[in-house]
Amino acid sequence: MTIATSAPEKIRVADLNLFYGDNQALYDIQLSVPKGSITAFIGPSGCGKSTLLRTLNRMNDLIPGVRITGEVNVDGHNIYGPDNDVVQLRKNVGMVFQRPNPFPMSIYDNVAYGPRIHGIKKKRDLDEIVEKSLRQAALWEEVKDRLNKSALGLSGGQQQRLCIARLLAVEPQVLLMDEPTSALDPISTLKVEELTQELKEKYTIIIVTHNMQQAARISDTTAFFLNGLMVEHGETDKLFTNPSDQRTEDYITGRFG
Protein backbone atom coordinates (compact mmCIF):
# COMPACT_ATOMS: atom_id res chain seq x y z
CA MET A 1 0.00 0.00 0.00
CA THR A 2 1.35 3.41 -0.87
CA ILE A 3 0.33 6.78 0.37
CA ALA A 4 0.31 9.79 -1.92
CA THR A 5 3.05 12.14 -0.79
CA SER A 6 5.61 14.43 -2.31
CA ALA A 7 8.26 13.57 0.29
CA PRO A 8 10.97 11.12 -0.75
CA GLU A 9 10.71 7.58 0.54
CA LYS A 10 12.78 6.93 3.65
CA ILE A 11 11.91 3.33 4.37
CA ARG A 12 10.56 0.63 2.11
CA VAL A 13 9.64 -2.79 3.37
CA ALA A 14 9.08 -5.33 0.62
CA ASP A 15 7.79 -8.91 0.80
CA LEU A 16 8.89 -9.18 4.41
CA ASN A 17 8.22 -12.45 6.23
CA LEU A 18 9.48 -13.16 9.71
CA PHE A 19 9.59 -16.45 11.58
CA TYR A 20 10.29 -17.22 15.20
CA GLY A 21 11.46 -20.80 14.75
CA ASP A 22 8.50 -22.51 13.06
CA ASN A 23 6.04 -19.76 13.88
CA GLN A 24 5.48 -17.10 11.30
CA ALA A 25 5.00 -13.69 12.95
CA LEU A 26 4.85 -11.43 9.88
CA TYR A 27 3.35 -12.21 6.51
CA ASP A 28 4.36 -10.54 3.29
CA ILE A 29 4.60 -7.00 4.64
CA GLN A 30 4.77 -4.15 2.12
CA LEU A 31 5.27 -0.70 3.56
CA SER A 32 6.50 2.64 2.34
CA VAL A 33 7.34 5.43 4.78
CA PRO A 34 8.00 8.94 3.48
CA LYS A 35 10.71 11.11 5.00
CA GLY A 36 9.64 13.54 7.70
CA SER A 37 6.40 11.80 8.56
CA ILE A 38 4.97 9.97 11.54
CA THR A 39 3.65 6.49 10.95
CA ALA A 40 1.72 4.71 13.70
CA PHE A 41 1.43 0.94 14.02
CA ILE A 42 -1.68 -0.24 15.82
CA GLY A 43 -3.24 -3.62 16.47
CA PRO A 44 -3.94 -6.08 19.26
CA SER A 45 -1.18 -7.72 21.31
CA GLY A 46 0.73 -10.28 19.32
CA CYS A 47 -0.28 -8.85 15.94
CA GLY A 48 3.32 -8.27 14.87
CA LYS A 49 3.55 -4.49 15.10
CA SER A 50 6.46 -4.42 17.56
CA THR A 51 8.14 -7.24 15.68
CA LEU A 52 7.99 -5.22 12.49
CA LEU A 53 9.29 -2.13 14.29
CA ARG A 54 12.26 -4.12 15.57
CA THR A 55 13.09 -5.39 12.09
CA LEU A 56 13.63 -1.79 11.01
CA ASN A 57 16.91 -1.52 12.92
CA ARG A 58 17.62 -5.24 13.18
CA MET A 59 16.83 -5.54 16.86
CA ASN A 60 15.41 -8.98 16.09
CA ASP A 61 18.91 -10.16 15.28
CA LEU A 62 19.38 -10.50 19.03
CA ILE A 63 16.59 -13.05 19.37
CA PRO A 64 17.65 -16.63 18.69
CA GLY A 65 15.74 -18.55 16.04
CA VAL A 66 14.55 -15.53 14.07
CA ARG A 67 14.49 -15.89 10.31
CA ILE A 68 13.65 -13.09 7.92
CA THR A 69 12.94 -13.08 4.21
CA GLY A 70 12.31 -10.05 2.04
CA GLU A 71 13.79 -6.60 2.20
CA VAL A 72 13.93 -3.59 4.46
CA ASN A 73 15.37 -0.62 2.63
CA VAL A 74 16.46 2.53 4.39
CA ASP A 75 17.35 5.24 1.89
CA GLY A 76 17.23 2.57 -0.80
CA HIS A 77 19.79 0.41 0.94
CA ASN A 78 18.75 -3.09 2.05
CA ILE A 79 19.65 -3.30 5.75
CA TYR A 80 19.56 -7.08 5.56
CA GLY A 81 22.01 -7.07 2.67
CA PRO A 82 25.46 -8.62 2.98
CA ASP A 83 27.39 -5.35 3.15
CA ASN A 84 25.38 -3.79 5.94
CA ASP A 85 26.94 -2.18 9.02
CA VAL A 86 24.58 -2.84 11.93
CA VAL A 87 26.25 -0.35 14.26
CA GLN A 88 25.87 2.42 11.72
CA LEU A 89 22.28 1.31 11.08
CA ARG A 90 21.34 1.56 14.75
CA LYS A 91 22.88 5.02 14.90
CA ASN A 92 20.76 6.10 11.94
CA VAL A 93 17.66 4.28 13.08
CA GLY A 94 17.33 4.67 16.82
CA MET A 95 14.77 3.26 19.20
CA VAL A 96 12.85 4.56 22.19
CA PHE A 97 11.43 1.83 24.40
CA GLN A 98 8.30 1.36 26.42
CA ARG A 99 9.93 1.98 29.77
CA PRO A 100 12.42 4.82 30.03
CA ASN A 101 15.84 3.24 30.44
CA PRO A 102 18.36 5.94 31.33
CA PHE A 103 21.84 4.76 32.22
CA PRO A 104 22.69 4.98 35.94
CA MET A 105 24.83 8.05 35.43
CA SER A 106 24.38 11.80 35.24
CA ILE A 107 21.94 13.48 32.87
CA TYR A 108 24.88 14.94 30.99
CA ASP A 109 26.67 11.62 30.64
CA ASN A 110 23.52 9.92 29.42
CA VAL A 111 23.27 12.30 26.49
CA ALA A 112 27.03 12.41 25.87
CA TYR A 113 27.30 8.62 25.92
CA GLY A 114 26.59 8.03 22.24
CA PRO A 115 28.71 10.88 20.87
CA ARG A 116 31.64 9.73 23.06
CA ILE A 117 31.35 6.21 21.67
CA HIS A 118 31.38 7.68 18.20
CA GLY A 119 34.67 9.43 19.03
CA ILE A 120 33.73 12.92 20.13
CA LYS A 121 36.01 13.82 23.04
CA LYS A 122 36.23 17.63 23.31
CA LYS A 123 34.21 19.00 26.19
CA ARG A 124 33.07 22.02 24.19
CA ASP A 125 31.68 19.84 21.41
CA LEU A 126 29.99 17.55 23.88
CA ASP A 127 28.48 20.49 25.79
CA GLU A 128 27.02 21.75 22.57
CA ILE A 129 25.57 18.37 21.61
CA VAL A 130 24.12 17.82 25.09
CA GLU A 131 22.39 21.18 25.14
CA LYS A 132 21.11 20.91 21.61
CA SER A 133 19.79 17.40 22.16
CA LEU A 134 18.10 18.28 25.43
CA ARG A 135 16.54 21.33 23.83
CA GLN A 136 15.25 19.23 20.93
CA ALA A 137 13.79 16.79 23.41
CA ALA A 138 12.05 19.70 25.20
CA LEU A 139 13.89 18.87 28.41
CA TRP A 140 16.64 21.52 28.59
CA GLU A 141 14.74 24.08 30.67
CA GLU A 142 13.85 21.46 33.24
CA VAL A 143 17.34 20.00 33.72
CA LYS A 144 19.87 22.67 32.75
CA ASP A 145 20.71 23.40 36.41
CA ARG A 146 21.27 19.80 37.37
CA LEU A 147 23.06 18.22 34.43
CA ASN A 148 25.47 16.46 36.73
CA LYS A 149 22.75 14.92 38.89
CA SER A 150 21.76 11.32 38.36
CA ALA A 151 19.29 10.70 35.55
CA LEU A 152 17.51 8.26 37.82
CA GLY A 153 16.26 11.18 39.91
CA LEU A 154 14.11 12.46 37.04
CA SER A 155 10.40 11.73 36.74
CA GLY A 156 9.29 8.99 34.33
CA GLY A 157 8.25 11.51 31.71
CA GLN A 158 11.54 13.38 32.02
CA GLN A 159 13.46 10.11 31.81
CA GLN A 160 11.67 9.22 28.60
CA ARG A 161 12.48 12.60 27.08
CA LEU A 162 16.08 12.10 28.25
CA CYS A 163 16.14 8.81 26.36
CA ILE A 164 14.91 10.66 23.30
CA ALA A 165 17.64 13.30 23.82
CA ARG A 166 20.21 10.52 24.14
CA LEU A 167 19.03 9.19 20.82
CA LEU A 168 19.06 12.60 19.12
CA ALA A 169 22.65 13.16 20.29
CA VAL A 170 23.95 10.68 17.73
CA GLU A 171 21.96 12.44 14.98
CA PRO A 172 19.77 9.61 13.76
CA GLN A 173 17.45 9.95 10.78
CA VAL A 174 14.72 7.60 11.87
CA LEU A 175 13.20 7.31 15.34
CA LEU A 176 11.45 4.08 16.24
CA MET A 177 9.21 4.39 19.27
CA ASP A 178 7.84 1.28 20.91
CA GLU A 179 4.90 2.39 23.07
CA PRO A 180 6.97 5.31 24.33
CA THR A 181 4.26 6.70 26.62
CA SER A 182 2.68 3.57 28.00
CA ALA A 183 4.48 3.98 31.33
CA LEU A 184 3.90 7.74 31.55
CA ASP A 185 1.24 9.88 33.21
CA PRO A 186 -1.16 11.86 30.95
CA ILE A 187 0.72 15.16 31.08
CA SER A 188 4.08 13.52 30.33
CA THR A 189 2.35 11.61 27.56
CA LEU A 190 1.12 14.84 25.99
CA LYS A 191 4.61 16.34 26.26
CA VAL A 192 6.12 13.39 24.41
CA GLU A 193 3.34 13.58 21.82
CA GLU A 194 3.96 17.29 21.35
CA LEU A 195 7.65 16.53 20.99
CA THR A 196 6.98 14.09 18.17
CA GLN A 197 5.28 16.89 16.23
CA GLU A 198 8.40 19.04 16.54
CA LEU A 199 10.76 16.20 15.75
CA LYS A 200 9.01 15.12 12.59
CA GLU A 201 10.35 18.17 10.79
CA LYS A 202 13.79 16.61 10.93
CA TYR A 203 13.22 12.94 11.57
CA THR A 204 11.12 10.13 10.23
CA ILE A 205 9.18 8.62 13.09
CA ILE A 206 7.49 5.26 13.43
CA ILE A 207 5.58 4.64 16.61
CA VAL A 208 3.93 1.53 17.99
CA THR A 209 1.08 2.40 20.29
CA HIS A 210 -1.76 0.63 22.06
CA ASN A 211 -3.51 3.94 22.41
CA MET A 212 -5.55 4.51 19.27
CA GLN A 213 -6.32 8.09 20.24
CA GLN A 214 -2.60 8.68 20.43
CA ALA A 215 -2.12 7.27 16.95
CA ALA A 216 -4.97 9.48 15.76
CA ARG A 217 -3.54 12.58 17.43
CA ILE A 218 0.03 12.42 16.27
CA SER A 219 0.48 10.32 13.14
CA ASP A 220 0.22 11.14 9.46
CA THR A 221 -0.44 7.58 8.43
CA THR A 222 -1.53 4.56 10.42
CA ALA A 223 -1.05 0.88 9.74
CA PHE A 224 -3.32 -1.71 11.33
CA PHE A 225 -1.92 -5.17 12.01
CA LEU A 226 -3.70 -8.40 12.78
CA ASN A 227 -2.21 -11.87 13.18
CA GLY A 228 1.00 -10.89 11.42
CA LEU A 229 -0.73 -9.24 8.48
CA MET A 230 -0.69 -5.56 7.69
CA VAL A 231 -4.43 -5.27 7.09
CA GLU A 232 -4.56 -1.62 6.14
CA HIS A 233 -2.18 1.31 5.89
CA GLY A 234 -3.58 4.72 5.09
CA GLU A 235 -3.88 8.37 5.95
CA THR A 236 -4.65 8.58 9.64
CA ASP A 237 -7.74 10.77 9.30
CA LYS A 238 -9.21 8.44 6.70
CA LEU A 239 -8.39 5.30 8.64
CA PHE A 240 -10.05 6.53 11.81
CA THR A 241 -13.15 8.01 10.18
CA ASN A 242 -13.73 5.58 7.36
CA PRO A 243 -11.40 2.59 7.23
CA SER A 244 -11.37 0.50 4.07
CA ASP A 245 -11.19 -2.90 5.70
CA GLN A 246 -13.92 -4.36 7.89
CA ARG A 247 -11.29 -5.83 10.24
CA THR A 248 -9.88 -2.36 10.86
CA GLU A 249 -13.38 -1.05 11.46
CA ASP A 250 -14.11 -3.84 13.95
CA TYR A 251 -10.88 -3.24 15.83
CA ILE A 252 -11.06 0.53 16.15
CA THR A 253 -14.73 0.50 17.13
CA GLY A 254 -14.12 -2.20 19.74
CA ARG A 255 -16.21 -4.88 18.04
CA PHE A 256 -13.37 -7.27 18.41
CA GLY A 257 -11.44 -9.13 21.02
Added chain:
Amino acid sequence: MDTRKGFHHSLEDLQKDILKMGVKVEEAIFLAVKSLASEDVEMAKNVIAGDEQINERMVEIESSCLRLLALQQPMASDLRVIGTAMKIVTDLERIGDHAVDIAKTTVRLDGQKLVKPLVDTPRMADLTKEMLRDSLNAYVNRDIELAQGLAKKDDVVDALYKQIYNELQEMMMNDSATITQAVKLLMVCQSLERIADHATNIGEWVIYMVSGDRTDLNV
Protein backbone atom coordinates in the same frame (compact mmCIF):
# COMPACT_ATOMS: atom_id res chain seq x y z
CA MET B 1 -17.31 -10.02 20.27
CA ASP B 2 -18.26 -6.49 21.18
CA THR B 3 -15.89 -5.05 23.74
CA ARG B 4 -17.83 -1.78 23.97
CA LYS B 5 -21.36 -3.02 24.60
CA GLY B 6 -22.40 -0.11 26.81
CA PHE B 7 -21.25 2.46 24.30
CA HIS B 8 -22.87 0.70 21.39
CA HIS B 9 -26.07 0.46 23.38
CA SER B 10 -25.90 4.26 23.81
CA LEU B 11 -25.61 4.63 20.04
CA GLU B 12 -28.78 2.60 19.60
CA ASP B 13 -30.54 4.82 22.12
CA LEU B 14 -29.34 7.85 20.21
CA GLN B 15 -30.88 6.44 17.06
CA LYS B 16 -34.19 5.83 18.86
CA ASP B 17 -34.19 9.39 20.19
CA ILE B 18 -33.72 10.77 16.69
CA LEU B 19 -36.55 8.63 15.44
CA LYS B 20 -38.84 9.90 18.20
CA MET B 21 -37.91 13.47 17.32
CA GLY B 22 -38.57 12.69 13.67
CA VAL B 23 -42.05 11.40 14.48
CA LYS B 24 -42.82 14.64 16.35
CA VAL B 25 -41.61 16.73 13.44
CA GLU B 26 -43.59 14.71 10.94
CA GLU B 27 -46.70 15.19 13.03
CA ALA B 28 -46.04 18.93 13.15
CA ILE B 29 -45.96 19.17 9.35
CA PHE B 30 -49.11 17.10 9.06
CA LEU B 31 -51.05 19.20 11.54
CA ALA B 32 -49.74 22.51 10.20
CA VAL B 33 -50.91 21.75 6.67
CA LYS B 34 -54.17 20.27 7.94
CA SER B 35 -54.83 23.39 10.00
CA LEU B 36 -54.31 25.50 6.91
CA ALA B 37 -56.58 23.44 4.67
CA SER B 38 -59.31 23.23 7.31
CA GLU B 39 -58.82 26.82 8.53
CA ASP B 40 -58.39 25.50 12.06
CA VAL B 41 -56.63 28.18 14.13
CA GLU B 42 -56.69 26.13 17.35
CA MET B 43 -54.86 23.26 15.69
CA ALA B 44 -52.29 25.71 14.30
CA LYS B 45 -51.68 27.18 17.75
CA ASN B 46 -50.97 23.69 19.08
CA VAL B 47 -48.36 23.17 16.39
CA ILE B 48 -46.68 26.46 17.33
CA ALA B 49 -46.69 25.57 21.03
CA GLY B 50 -45.36 22.08 20.31
CA ASP B 51 -42.21 23.41 18.64
CA GLU B 52 -40.68 24.01 22.06
CA GLN B 53 -40.61 20.27 22.67
CA ILE B 54 -38.93 19.64 19.33
CA ASN B 55 -36.25 22.18 20.18
CA GLU B 56 -35.71 20.55 23.56
CA ARG B 57 -35.31 17.17 21.91
CA MET B 58 -32.64 18.65 19.66
CA VAL B 59 -30.69 20.05 22.61
CA GLU B 60 -30.94 16.73 24.45
CA ILE B 61 -29.69 14.75 21.46
CA GLU B 62 -26.87 17.22 20.81
CA SER B 63 -25.82 16.93 24.45
CA SER B 64 -25.82 13.14 24.22
CA CYS B 65 -23.66 13.34 21.10
CA LEU B 66 -21.15 15.68 22.73
CA ARG B 67 -21.05 13.52 25.83
CA LEU B 68 -20.37 10.40 23.76
CA LEU B 69 -17.64 12.20 21.81
CA ALA B 70 -15.95 13.36 24.99
CA LEU B 71 -16.28 10.18 27.00
CA GLN B 72 -16.05 7.44 24.40
CA GLN B 73 -13.72 8.85 21.72
CA PRO B 74 -15.61 7.05 18.97
CA MET B 75 -13.97 6.10 15.71
CA ALA B 76 -14.88 4.98 12.21
CA SER B 77 -18.57 4.09 11.77
CA ASP B 78 -19.32 4.92 15.42
CA LEU B 79 -17.92 8.40 14.86
CA ARG B 80 -19.96 8.79 11.69
CA VAL B 81 -23.13 7.71 13.49
CA ILE B 82 -22.65 10.48 16.05
CA GLY B 83 -21.60 13.13 13.54
CA THR B 84 -24.62 12.23 11.45
CA ALA B 85 -26.92 12.44 14.47
CA MET B 86 -25.73 15.97 15.18
CA LYS B 87 -26.43 17.04 11.61
CA ILE B 88 -29.78 15.29 11.36
CA VAL B 89 -31.20 16.90 14.50
CA THR B 90 -30.40 20.32 13.04
CA ASP B 91 -32.32 19.46 9.88
CA LEU B 92 -35.22 18.09 11.94
CA GLU B 93 -35.31 21.21 14.07
CA ARG B 94 -35.42 23.42 10.96
CA ILE B 95 -38.23 21.31 9.54
CA GLY B 96 -40.07 21.93 12.79
CA ASP B 97 -39.56 25.67 12.32
CA HIS B 98 -41.04 25.48 8.83
CA ALA B 99 -44.07 23.66 10.23
CA VAL B 100 -44.43 26.55 12.66
CA ASP B 101 -44.24 29.04 9.77
CA ILE B 102 -47.06 27.20 8.03
CA ALA B 103 -49.11 27.09 11.23
CA LYS B 104 -48.56 30.84 11.71
CA THR B 105 -50.06 31.40 8.27
CA THR B 106 -53.17 29.58 9.42
CA VAL B 107 -53.30 31.82 12.49
CA ARG B 108 -52.83 34.99 10.41
CA LEU B 109 -55.56 33.97 7.99
CA ASP B 110 -57.72 33.67 11.10
CA GLY B 111 -60.50 31.61 9.57
CA GLN B 112 -60.60 33.61 6.31
CA LYS B 113 -62.05 31.65 3.39
CA LEU B 114 -59.23 30.57 1.08
CA VAL B 115 -59.14 32.19 -2.37
CA LYS B 116 -58.97 28.73 -3.85
CA PRO B 117 -59.33 25.28 -2.41
CA LEU B 118 -55.94 23.79 -1.65
CA VAL B 119 -55.21 20.90 -3.99
CA ASP B 120 -51.58 20.94 -4.98
CA THR B 121 -50.36 22.27 -1.65
CA PRO B 122 -51.59 19.22 0.31
CA ARG B 123 -50.10 17.03 -2.42
CA MET B 124 -46.82 18.80 -1.98
CA ALA B 125 -47.16 18.43 1.79
CA ASP B 126 -47.82 14.69 1.49
CA LEU B 127 -44.78 14.28 -0.68
CA THR B 128 -42.49 16.21 1.67
CA LYS B 129 -43.80 14.21 4.62
CA GLU B 130 -43.11 11.04 2.67
CA MET B 131 -39.59 12.29 2.03
CA LEU B 132 -39.04 12.92 5.70
CA ARG B 133 -40.36 9.44 6.48
CA ASP B 134 -38.05 7.94 3.83
CA SER B 135 -35.05 9.82 5.20
CA LEU B 136 -35.72 8.55 8.72
CA ASN B 137 -36.32 4.99 7.53
CA ALA B 138 -33.11 5.19 5.53
CA TYR B 139 -31.37 6.35 8.70
CA VAL B 140 -32.73 3.58 10.89
CA ASN B 141 -32.25 0.82 8.31
CA ARG B 142 -28.98 2.22 6.94
CA ASP B 143 -30.60 2.04 3.54
CA ILE B 144 -28.51 3.90 0.96
CA GLU B 145 -30.91 3.20 -1.92
CA LEU B 146 -33.83 4.70 -0.06
CA ALA B 147 -31.71 7.75 0.76
CA GLN B 148 -30.67 8.11 -2.88
CA GLY B 149 -34.35 7.91 -3.93
CA LEU B 150 -34.91 11.23 -2.14
CA ALA B 151 -33.24 13.08 -5.02
CA LYS B 152 -36.03 12.06 -7.43
CA LYS B 153 -38.80 12.93 -4.99
CA ASP B 154 -37.18 16.29 -4.32
CA ASP B 155 -37.35 16.98 -8.07
CA VAL B 156 -41.09 16.30 -8.02
CA VAL B 157 -41.53 18.65 -5.05
CA ASP B 158 -39.56 21.34 -6.86
CA ALA B 159 -41.73 20.92 -9.96
CA LEU B 160 -44.92 21.18 -7.87
CA TYR B 161 -43.57 24.30 -6.21
CA LYS B 162 -42.90 25.89 -9.57
CA GLN B 163 -46.38 25.00 -10.78
CA ILE B 164 -48.08 26.44 -7.69
CA TYR B 165 -45.87 29.51 -7.91
CA ASN B 166 -47.00 30.12 -11.49
CA GLU B 167 -50.64 29.58 -10.62
CA LEU B 168 -50.56 31.96 -7.70
CA GLN B 169 -48.67 34.53 -9.72
CA GLU B 170 -51.30 34.40 -12.43
CA MET B 171 -54.07 34.69 -9.85
CA MET B 172 -52.44 37.76 -8.35
CA MET B 173 -52.03 39.38 -11.76
CA ASN B 174 -55.65 38.76 -12.60
CA ASP B 175 -57.11 39.90 -9.28
CA SER B 176 -55.15 42.13 -6.95
CA ALA B 177 -57.60 41.37 -4.14
CA THR B 178 -56.05 37.90 -3.87
CA ILE B 179 -52.51 39.19 -3.34
CA THR B 180 -52.46 39.26 0.46
CA GLN B 181 -53.57 35.68 0.76
CA ALA B 182 -51.72 34.37 -2.28
CA VAL B 183 -48.41 35.67 -0.92
CA LYS B 184 -49.08 33.80 2.32
CA LEU B 185 -49.86 30.59 0.44
CA LEU B 186 -46.73 31.05 -1.62
CA MET B 187 -44.70 31.23 1.56
CA VAL B 188 -46.32 28.03 2.77
CA CYS B 189 -45.22 26.28 -0.41
CA GLN B 190 -41.76 27.68 0.01
CA SER B 191 -41.66 26.19 3.51
CA LEU B 192 -42.68 22.82 2.12
CA GLU B 193 -40.03 23.07 -0.54
CA ARG B 194 -37.43 23.82 2.16
CA ILE B 195 -38.64 20.85 4.22
CA ALA B 196 -38.03 18.60 1.22
CA ASP B 197 -34.50 20.00 0.97
CA HIS B 198 -33.86 19.23 4.64
CA ALA B 199 -35.13 15.67 4.14
CA THR B 200 -32.71 15.38 1.23
CA ASN B 201 -29.90 16.63 3.48
CA ILE B 202 -30.74 13.90 5.97
CA GLY B 203 -30.51 11.40 3.13
CA GLU B 204 -27.05 12.71 2.26
CA TRP B 205 -25.94 12.26 5.86
CA VAL B 206 -27.32 8.73 5.91
CA ILE B 207 -25.23 7.91 2.87
CA TYR B 208 -22.19 9.36 4.62
CA MET B 209 -22.93 7.46 7.80
CA VAL B 210 -23.19 4.14 5.98
CA SER B 211 -20.50 4.50 3.33
CA GLY B 212 -18.26 7.34 4.47
CA ASP B 213 -18.89 9.06 1.12
CA ARG B 214 -20.19 12.61 0.81
CA THR B 215 -22.77 12.99 -1.94
CA ASP B 216 -24.96 15.82 -3.16
CA LEU B 217 -28.53 14.69 -3.72
CA ASN B 218 -29.81 18.22 -4.12
CA VAL B 219 -28.58 19.03 -7.62
